[in-house]
Amino acid sequence: MRQIKQDKRAFDRMIAQGKSYESISKELYAMGVNLNARTIYRYITHKETPPKSTKKLIAKVLKCAVDEIY
Numbered sequence: 607m608r609q610i611k612q613d614k615r616a617f618d619r620m621i622a623q624g625k626s627y628e629s630i631s632k633e634l635y636a637m638g639v640n641l642n643a644r645t646i647y648r649y650i651t652h653k654e655t656p657p658k659s660t661k662k663l664i665a666k667v668l669k670c671a672v673d674e675i676y
């Protein structure tokens with residue numbers, strides 16, 4: 607049986623920078639976006655697709671381009 611390849615680029619970048627879902631949530635709150643850690647988890651692990659504006663902000667928090675994580 608073939609396995610589906612999972613995209614872990616955003617998660618790997620988050621771990622490499624020593625950030626957590628909660629810390630990303632707090633940084634986004636400082637930018638004016640109120641998302642809880644659970645929602646960030648769902649976006650980072652690609653269980654849900656965030657809006658384009660949220661993708662840009664998450665990429666900004668992770669210090670990368672949107673294409674590098676989504």
